[in-house]
Amino acid sequence: MKNTIRKKILVTGGAGFLGSHLCDRLLSEGHDVLCVDNLYTGTKDNIKHLIANPFFELMRHDVTTPLYVEVDEIYNLACPASPIHYQYDPVQTTKTCVHGSINMLGLAKRLNARIFQASTSEVYGDPKAHPQSETYWGHVNPIGSRSCYDEGKRCAETLFFDYHRQHDLDIKVARIFNTYGPRMHPNDGRVVSNFIVQALHNQPITVYGSGNQTRSFCYVGDLIESFIRMMETDSGFTGPVNLGNPQEFSILELAEKVIEMTGSSSRVEFKSLPQDDPVQRQPDISLARNTLDWEPVTTLEQGLEKTIQYFHELLISSEGSESV
Ligand code: NAD
Ligand code: UDP
Numbered sequence: 159m160k161n162t163i164r165k166k167i168l169v170t171g172g173a174g175f176l177g178s179h180l181c182d183r184l185l186s187e188g189h190d191v192l193c194v195d196n197l198y199t200g201t202k203d204n205i206k207h208l209i210a211n212p213f214f215e216l217m218r219h220d221v222t223t224p225l226y227v228e229v230d231e232i233y234n235l236a237c238p239a240s241p242i243h244y245q246y247d248p249v250q251t252t253k254t255c256v257h258g259s260i261n262m263l264g265l266a267k268r269l270n271a272r273i274f275q276a277s278t279s280e281v282y283g284d285p286k287a288h289p290q291s292e293t294y295w296g297h298v299n300p301i302g303s304r305s306c307y308d309e310g311k312r313c314a315e316t317l318f319f320d321y322h323r324q325h326d327l328d329i330k331v332a333r334i335f336n337t338y339g340p341r342m343h344p345n346d347g348r349v350v351s352n353f354i355v356q357a358l359h360n361q362p363i364t365v366y367g368s369g370n371q372t373r374s375f376c377y378v379g380d381l382i383e384s385f386i387r388m389m390e391t392d393s394g395f396t397g398p399v400n401l402g403n404p405q406e407f408s409i410l411e412l413a414e415k416v417i418e419m420t421g422s423s424s425r426v427e428f429k430s431l432p433q434d435d436p437v438q439r440q441p442d443i444s445l446a447r448n449t450l451d452w453e454p455v456t457t458l459e460q461g462l463e464k465t466i467q468y469f470h471e472l473l474i475s476s477e478g479s480e481s482v
């Protein structure tokens with residue numbers, strides 16, 4: 159444990175994949191963590207190991223409604239993140255991004271608290287610039303099926319910067335690129351979880367389109383480290399800053415790697431490509447390297463190994479309980 163002053167820190171979306179890892183990290187540094195989550199995509203399973211900790215508190219609450227609590231810092235992560243989940247109720251997704259941000263910004267303003275926003279590489283849409291740096295304004299369809307998330311997150315960034323300019327709020331905006339690791343949802347349709355679960359079941363690996371589209375995958379531990387560093391920068395640094403792993407892989411390469419690492423007998427099955435699926439995505443992380451002195455250290459193989467292990471145990475325990 160670092161020798162830090164115990165701060166009261168609010169993590170919205172703290173029962174989700176990234177949020178639960180962030181709660182772990184903040185508690186390990188000696189902070190007092192308030193996890194606010196409506197458990198829409200998050201689960202108590204992700205945080206059950208924290209429930210007995212007196213410095214951890216779970217509050218079931220929807221951030222689209224006002225929240226009156228007393229904290230020193232805020233991490234705003236609440237929002238469904240996978241296409242299946244954010245498209246299930248797109249109006250609620252936009253509300254969570256926009257009304258949720260307004261409420262958390264209003265809270266931060268009243269408390270004069272530093273506030274972190276989990277933005278996304280999706281603000282770049284289907285990018286025409288490659289790799290994407292923070293100065294690129296993006297190529298987003300405003301009326302497509304991904305728009306509730308992309309435009310919601312873009313509007314949230316606008317709100318963060320307007321509260322900063324208008325009310326001198328201390329903001330930190332991070333544009334997160336594809337991240338994976340333990341506690342991803344097994345059924346949320348994201349590529350890493352899908353491929354691993356399919357491979358562990360020896361089922362076909364569903365590659366959408368040709369599989370030549372690319373993504374850059376960051377391991378969750380590396381990402382959480384960047385959040386902490388971002389929050390520790392001085393108030394002159396607002397971001398937006400790209401956070402992700404610049405190592406780019408095609409989806410087909412990922413499929414082959416997962417098959418190999420799980421020793422699966424699965425074969426690749428090609429399916430149609432979803433609408434507005436970005437062709438290429440790779441972060442330019444020069445700004446993060448320079449300002450946060452940060453870069454990912456976990457290789458795809460190392461990260462996949464831990465994630466495969468996690469899903470392996472999850473599947474064994476869920477299959478065990480089904481047979482009971
Ligand atoms: P997740 O779905 O696991 O976590 C989101 C959490 O927010 C869940 O616990 C959910 O229950 C909660 N939530 C949703 N709507 C809410 C609401 N209205 N009120 C209160 N809680 C609500 O997703 P994640 O991958 O952990 O993503 C966390 C954040 O990071 C999101 O804001 C997402 O947009 C952003 N992000 C994630 C990735 C990634 O690769 N995982 C990439 C870019 C951005
Ligand atoms: N808000 C909140 N908690 C607070 C302070 C404000 O949830 O501690 C919400 C409140 O619902 C408000 C929103 O944040 O609508 C924006 O607050 P702000 O002070 O910026 O605007 P105003 O209250 O003037 O609408």
Ligand code: UDP
Pocket residue numbers: 241336347348349350352353364365366367371373409431432435436
């Ligand atoms: N994808 C795929 N098979 C799957 C799930 C996803 O080929 O079973 C592809 C998807 O079309 C996209 C990429 O993998 O090109 C990443 O998808 P994901 O939903 O994980 O993230 P995002 O599209 O939001 O970057």
